[in-house]
Amino acid sequence: MKRALFPVIIARPVGRGGEGAGTWRRRMATLGHIPRDTFILLLIIARLTTAACADDLPATPRAPTPQPPLHEDSMENPDMPGMDLAVLSSVMQASLAFLQPRTLESHTIHDFALWGLNGLSALDPSLSIDEQHGFLQLAATQKTVLALPVPAPDDVAGWSGAITRILDVAWQHSPAMRNTGQDGVLQGFFDELFNHLDPYSRYIPPGAAVSDRSTRTGGEATAGLTLGLDHHAIRIAAVNANGPAWPTSLAAGQIVRAVNGRSTESRTVDTVTSWLDGPAGSLVRITVEAKGRQTTVTLHRASTPPETVFAYTSGKHVVLHITAFSANTAEEMSQYLDEAMNVPGIAGLILDLRGNRGGVLQQAVTTSALMLDHGVAAITQGRDPQANHVWAVQGGDMTNGLPIIVLVDGRTASAAEILAAALSDQKRGVVIGSATLGKGLVQTIGQMPNGAELFVTWSRVLAPLGWPLQGLGVMPQVCTSRGESELERQLQNLAEGTADSTQWVVAARQVRSPVDLSHVLAIRKACPAAIGTDSDLDAAHSLLDNPEEYRAALSAIPEEDAPLPNGG
Structure with missing residues (x-):
């Protein structure tokens, strides 16, 4: 039996700027080339370099900026249930310190604070925040109930104290806030803050965060x-x-x-x-x-992490359906590939990524390395130095060059797009389907003192040939979303050595950040995003059964050193 080879993942800093379909019973692979403990260590190192948590916060935060006494109308009622100010303050300090160095675009703590505080009016329209003459003013029913001096733009401790005080006083004046509860107030604060960033940065409250962590790690x-x-x-x-x-x-x-x-x-x-x-x-x-x-x-x-890889044989081909990228996906893939290589007469692999919404970036990179001898799998770029990597792989192709088809559709996203782009750009596989979702932003996770989590977008993903996944997505070499007759025409032309997709595939590889939206939409229009159908599998079998079609489809990908018309 072929021994499973776990690859080496090298993250280098980059500069800024079927037939009888039945699920297999897997055997635990005998690990070779690199000891299993070493492989796990490599994964841990990769995770540590791309995931941040509350431990990254300053060990000794500065004392809050001194604040003047409250207006007498804002003094608390001792019989009224209050907020847990210690928890509130610690969450604010942890979150602001976590956000500042990691967001894709540079913002001051002042920006974050004001964005979040403006969420008060969404909880209670009678509340408002204003900044005038160097003071933050909280008004309830158009009457100022608190005025605080504006802290320095990047004073984490000062702003944490100011936000805590403002929320506490607002709580005393707002039955709507008290009905919402402290967790709801925090949710409203962060929802409004993240509305000013990207669609993927978000606050996960404590209960949901526990559930999310369980899904990622295996849970109970x-x-x-x-x-x-x-x-x-x-x-x-x-x-x-x-x-x-x-x-x-x-x-x-x-x-x-x-x-x-x-x-x-x-x-x-x-x-x-x-x-x-x-x-x-x-x-x-x-x-x-x-x-x-x-x-x-x-x-x-x-x-027990959830299973994410499922396999069956279809004629001479093995179909590996990857539903997500969780903590064990690469190891599951290694075991299945080990099994696949022992299928008599195997002529090709089909990786089904349709509907795969992504997951852990490192797992996508490691999975690609199981099928690549060497080369770049992805590039990530952000403001935080820890977000900048060239994800280069080496360690051996477990499949010995077996032809690979990658199935994608309009729901294929994030880590799944990274895998598809890596195999495609390295001419290691042919992508079939439609334009993918186009989520090329990576989030890092910060655990807050109250058990909540911040998902903060901190890097952009570039494919090996340098084009951005965000917005553009992966354009397939064989398009199945334009109807059966069009697909038949493409397959016929591939059999004659011509790839109809060359124009849109090359155009996609020429795109460079910053992205021109109208240009991207024009490229994606050539193979519109759609939900996958049986035509995807039919086309995959056709290419694997006809080597001339497969070679022609591979030729649609430009060489890495080929000059690009836009100079990118």
């Missing part, structure tokens, strides 16, 4: 089983290949009779599923029945 410890109800019996519907149940004899279709000795009879699926969850490392005994025989399996619960 469990057995890694999906249960379902079949003829009044609770059965195993699926076994997560990333979970502790995978190496055991537990399998889909088995009836679950008991968990830790508790009978599942007359129990709901949700109840039995909850029995499978518990502290990481704790034991759970699962009694199952198959073909009239009962067995009990004991395993240790573990955090």
Whole structure:
């Protein structure tokens, strides 16, 4: 069996400026070339260089700017429930310090603060903020209730104190704010602040942040089983290949009779599923029945990232459907590629990225490296030095040059676009489908003291040939969104050695930042974004079955050193 090769990912700083379709049961790959621990370490290093958290904040913040006493009408009612000012102040200080060096465009703390405070009027129209003669003035029903001196433009501590004081006084004067609650006030503050930035920067409140983190990392410890109800019996519907149940004899279709000795009879699926969850490392005994025989399996619960890669064979081709890029996607891909290379007579791979909304950038880069011998997979550029990287890969192509088709559609976004662009620009795969979404901005995540998270856009992504993904997206070499007759014409011309897509593909590769929107729209019009159909797979099989079509489609990508008419 071919040994799975994990690639080396090198992030260099850059200058500013089918047939019997059935899901495989995966075997754990024997890692070669680089020890598995080293591979995991490389991933950790990559994550640390592109993800920031509250630990990046100044260790010793400055004291807040001295503030004058309140107008007497703004003094708090001691019987009125107040805000948790310590939490509020810490969130403000952490968020402002996190934002300032990382946003794509440079803004002062003054900008962030005023943008957020203007959200008060959305919570309560009777509240307003004004800046006059060096003072911040809070008005309630057109009456000034607080005046504070304006801190220096980038005084994090001063602005944190001012915002906290203003929100506290506004709370005392606004029943609407008190009804909203402190979490709602924070949400309103950050919603208004981020309205002035890009569409992807956002504030995630504590409850939702916990859910998001669980999705990314695997969440609560469990057995890694999906249960379902079949003829009044609770059965195993699926076994997560990333979970502790995978190496055991537990399998889909088995009836679950008991968990830790508790009978599942007359129990709901949700109840039995909850029995499978518990502290990481704790034991759970699962009694199952198959073909009239009962067995009990004991395993240790573990955090289980969701499966993101699913595979099946279709004739001589293997289809790998990647639904997202989470913490384990590259490792899942490595295992599946290892299996694929042992399929007798395999003639090509189809990577299905349709509907894939993205995920972890490093996972997309690492996945591309499994199919590239070497070269640049992506470039990221931002104001923060830690956001600037050339993501170069080396370590060996696990597929030994096997032809690859990448399926995309109008919903393919972010990390999925990065993978498609990397394989396309390196002439390692042919992209089939329609123009993709065009999300080429990367967010870094900051965890706030209250458990919330800030997703802040801090870098732009460039494809290996230097064109921006944001707004433009990936233009396919074979377009399936213009109808069956047009697709047939393209395939016929490919068979004769001509790629109809050359014009729009080359035009897309010539685009350089800053992007001219009208020019980008004209390029995308050549192959409009659409939801994928069966035509995508039909075209993929055609190219893999006819090497002349595949070679012609590859030729639509310009050489890396080819001169560009616009001098880019």
